[in-house]
Amino acid sequence: MPKLSIIIPCYFNEANIPVTMQALVANEARFPPEVTFEYVLVDDGSGDGTVGALHAFRQQQPGKVRVVELAGNVGSYNAIVAGMAHATGDCNVIITADMQDPPELMVQMYAYWRQGIKLVIGNRQDRREDALTKLLANLFHSLMRRFALPNIPSGGFDYVLFDVQIREHIVRLQERNSNLFYLMTWLGYPYVNIPYVRSRREIGRSRWTLSKKLKLFLDSFLAFSFFPIRAISAVGISLGLIALIYGVYLVFLRLSGVQEPAGWTMLMVVLLFVSAFQMMALGIIGEYVWRGLDAARHRPLYVVKAVAEPTL
Structure with missing residues (x-):
């Protein structure tokens, strides 16, 4: 039966x-x-x-x-x-x-x-x-x-x-x-x-509060996907390419004798953007690391x- x-x-x-x-x-x-x-x-x-x-x-x-x-x-x-x-x-x-x-x-x-x-x-x-x-x-x-x-x-x-x-x-x-x-x-x-x-x-x-829903989203996404890590790599490569192109542009201006743009405002925007991205990337990596630590402790569910x- x-x-x-x-x-x-x-x-x-x-x-x-x-x-x-x-x-x-x-x-x-x-x-x-x-x-x-x-x-x-x-x-x-x-x-x-x-x-x-x-x-x-x-x-x-x-x-x-x-x-x-x-x-x-x-x-x-x-x-x-x-x-x-x-x-x-x-x-x-x-x-x-x-x-x-x-x-x-x-x-x-x-x-x-x-x-x-x-x-x-x-x-x-x-x-x-x-x-x-x-x-x-x-x-x-x-x-x-x-x-x-x-x-x-x-x-x-x-x-x-x-x-x-x-x-x-x-x-x-x-x-x-x-x-x-x-x-x-x-x-x-x-x-x-x-x-x-x-x-x-x-x-x-x-x-079922909003904080519990957000945790479920993070747990579900990070448990079954490596997309966040790969997205960090893709953005990092993109930023590196942009920096390389901009560097070549500045060298070209120097060799041509053209006065380089002051660009202090742009420099600060880029600096803040890159810093924010680095902190976000560390946070995402930290979520994966914390989950690995939690699993390694073998505490009961x-x-x-x-x-x-x-x-x-």
């Missing part, structure tokens, strides 16, 4: 949990009768009553629910890896706790898995959010497709169903400062893409405070 593990990272989702869990349990009826379910709920250091809501659901669904409490907030991607490490299903689904993704799409995802597809992606074809959020999200995913991972679907995704084999790869890699979902496509398995429209969040407020196993 195939088991489906549903992994849900939770962070300040106290009000969402009862509604989300009710919808997920109701969704079980859409699956073939032979499928069994496991819910792996990971509390990512929430400061509200999320843990209590998770344990209440565990008592309501005996034998199905595993609650993993992390010692501190480590970010949703690391929390998902913690959930993957504790999952036991033959296939797995990652879904958010805020009910913006349709649970009924899991049935179609599962059908593809039964056909032998190891990775099924629920792709956000559109989202019911404000124009600025959609613009920034589309720009982010366009840059990733253009300069890092051309095989990812447009529009972004964080709603996936994947085989136990992919789960084992991800848990074994323990990759930090990266993008968990892009890492799944990087593994190289063929995938099926199912487009859908993401709903607006109805309960609570998002903790998360620390588990407690695990509540399914009740019998």
Whole structure:
């Protein structure tokens, strides 16, 4: 009997949990009768009553629910890896706790898995959010497709169903400062893409702040692309060629007896421009170096405070 593990990272989702869990349990009826379910709920250091809501659901669904409490907030991607490490299903689904993704799409995802597809992606074809959020999200995913991972679907995704084999790869890699979902496509398995429209969040407020979005962009881009380093080299070569041409021009003026232009203003502009570029280049290189240092320290992605196993 195939088991489906549903992994849900939770962070300040106290009000969402009862509604989300009710919808997920109701969704079980859409699956073939032979499928069994496991819910792996990971509390990512929430400061509200999320843990209590998770344990209440565990008592309501005996034998199905595993609650993993992390010692501190480590970010949703690391929390998902913690959930993957504790999952036991033959296939797995990652879904958010805020009910913006349709649970009924899991049935179609599962059908593809039964056909032998190891990775099924629920792709956000559109989202019911404000124009600025959609613009920034589309720009982010366009840059990733253009300069890092051309095989990812447009529009972004964080709603996936994947085989136990992919789960084992991800848990074994323990990759930090990266993008968990892009890492799944990087593994190289063929995938099926199912487009859908993401709903607006109805309960609570998002903790997905601008600073977290910027960090995700940097982590994703630097983890899968060397374009920034190559861009630094290209700009450096271009500036060197410009300096060489300008130097030849000044030598020509000196040999011709023409008075050289004073050019103090131009000299200062060039100096400031080159200095700014050097600082930017050092910053980009520093981001790569810091990520290498962070990986070399081998600190754990998360620390588990407690695990509540399914009740019998």
